Amino acid sequence: MDPKIIALYDEYTHAPLPRRAFLERLAVLAGGAAAAYALLPMLENNYARAAVVAPDDARVAAGRAPIPLPGGAMLAYVATPRDGPAKRAGVIVIHENRGLNPHIEDVTRRVALAGFTAVGVDMLSARGGTPPDEDRARALFAKIDAAAAVADLVALVDWLRARPDANGRVGAIGFCWGGGMVNLLAVAAPSLDAGVAFYGLAPPAADVPRIRATLLLHYAGNDPRINAGAPAYEAALAAAGVPYTAYVYEGAEHAFHNDTAGARYNEDAAKLAWSRTITFLQATLD
Numbered sequence: 001m002d003p004k005i006i007a008l009y010d011e012y013t014h015a016p017l018p019r020r021a022f023l024e025r026l027a028v029l030a031g032g033a034a035a036a037y038a039l040l041p042m043l044e045n046n047y048a049r050a051a052v053v054a055p056d057d058a059r060v061a062a063g064r065a066p067i068p069l070p071g072g073a074m075l076a077y078v079a080t081p082r083d084g085p086a087k088r089a090g091v092i093v094i095h096e097n098r099g100l101n102p103h104i105e106d107v108t109r110r111v112a113l114a115g116f117t118a119v120g121v122d123m124l125s126a127r128g129g130t131p132p133d134e135d136r137a138r139a140l141f142a143k144i145d146a147a148a149a150v151a152d153l154v155a156l157v158d159w160l161r162a163r164p165d166a167n168g169r170v171g172a173i174g175f176c177w178g179g180g181m182v183n184l185l186a187v188a189a190p191s192l193d194a195g196v197a198f199y200g201l202a203p204p205a206a207d208v209p210r211i212r213a214t215l216l217l218h219y220a221g222n223d224p225r226i227n228a229g230a231p232a233y234e235a236a237l238a239a240a241g242v243p244y245t246a247y248v249y250e251g252a253e254h255a256f257h258n259d260t261a262g263a264r265y266n267e268d269a270a271k272l273a274w275s276r277t278i279t280f281l282q283a284t285l286d
Contacts, residue, residue, distance in 0.1 A: 001039075001263045003222065005029050009043045009264075010225070010254055013097065019135055043262050051102070052259070053109035059083070060112045062105070067119070069155040071148060075129045077105045077120035079112035080165070087167040089193075089285035090160030092153065092185075093120040094178030096255070099130025099137040103260045104175075111173065114278045116285070117165060121156065123149055123181070141177065146184075153181065154189045161191065169193045169285040171213075173277065174200055176255060179218075183233075186213045194284040196277050199226045199254050202233035209240040216280045218257075218273045220266075221250035245280070249273065 008029060012022040027036040053060065062079035077100060081088075091111050095104040100122035108120035124130050126148070127140050153172070160170045171194035174182035179200020186195045187203050192213040199220050215237070219227055230246070237244045249256060249269035256266040257273055 002029060005039065005043070006222075006253055006263060013138065043264075051106040051109075053106060053113055055105070055109070057109065057113075060109050062109055062112065067156065067159060069152055069159065071152050071155065072126065074152055074156060075100070075122040075125040077108050077122075079109045079118045079120070081112050081115055084115050085167075087165060089116050089167050089169040089171065089281075090163065091116040091118050091281060091285070092156055092160070092170070092172040093118055094153070094172060094174035094181045095120070095123065095130075096176040096178055096258070097138055097141045098134050099124050099140075101130060103258060107173075107175075110274075111281075114282065116171075116281065117160065117163065119156065119160065121153070123152075123178075125152075149181065150184050150188050153185045157185070157189045157192055167285075171195065171281050171285050173281075174198065175257060176200065183215075186211045186215060189213075194281060196280065198257055198273070199223055201226060202229040205232055205236040208233070208236035208242065211237070211240065211242045213242075214280075214284050215242065215244035216277060217244060217246040218277075219246065219248045220252040220254050220256050220269075221248055222252065223254040226254065247273065247276065 011017055027033045030036040030039055060079050065078050066073040067076050093108045104120045108118045111118035122130050124140050131137050157170045161168055172182045172185055173196040175198045179197035182195045182197040183200055183203045186192055187207045187210050190212045195213045196216045198218045252266040252269040253264040255261045255264045257270045259265050
């Protein structure tokens with residue numbers, strides 16, 4: 001697919017670009033309105049695609065549950081393995097700027113199947129939860145109180161550590177907007193043990209010395225918006241002595257891990273990044 005079309009869709013999903021304006025510009029790039037509408041299924045998320053771990057998979061227990069936090073109830077999708085040790089680490093799964101959707105629920109089940117208590121959070125809980133319409137969900141992200149959102153995640157780390165089935169260690173995985181939140185959580189929560197950020201914005205360099213977690217950073221090769229901040233972030237991590245590993249997946253687009261994301265999904269990069277992620281979490285948290 002034309003990189004200009006992928007770049008336009010990335011702009012649409014991250015900037016305040018109205019859908020009508022997006023479609024008009026897409027029609028110009030595609031050569032007409034009919035061609036533009038034919039491209040949409042290849043660009044937009046398709047949750048009808050088969051989940052990697054089915055919602056009724058007998059190997060995991062999963063479902064929606066509100067989690068009581070000091071700032072108010074956090075809507076969440078909680079998944080645990082049915083087999084394995086009685087005590088296990090917890091992992092927070094933080095969504096993209098589309099909210100807690102079927103794809104993130106699937107990712108949460110994947111994490112549970114790897115042997116963790118996994119919590120897919122809904123960071124739009126204070127706004128009534130993730131709406132089914134993605135454009136509405138994206139609009140709500142502009143209204144999120146970032147400081148309150150980070151405080152909720154810090155409280156969630158403590159909640160996971162205090163569970164009767166917890167081994168006392170907690171990690172977090174985030175994608176896109178959620179990847180940036182993992183970086184901010186690592187700054188704010190000294191009790192966080194591990195963080196995995198998929199193509200996430202870097203935190204302010206001055207805050208990096210506060211990080212105590214071990215980090216794994218995944219970057220897409222074709223992602224200039226996110227990658228612009230990576231060199232300074234890595235330099236700050238190295239200067240502060242924060243243990244981290246960073247990978248760049250050449251040829252991959254932003255959101256390459258999301259297997260519902262049509263043209264931006266990169267199967268080879270996604271599988272490699274996920275394998276590295278699970279290996280990292282098991283080595284750091286078990």
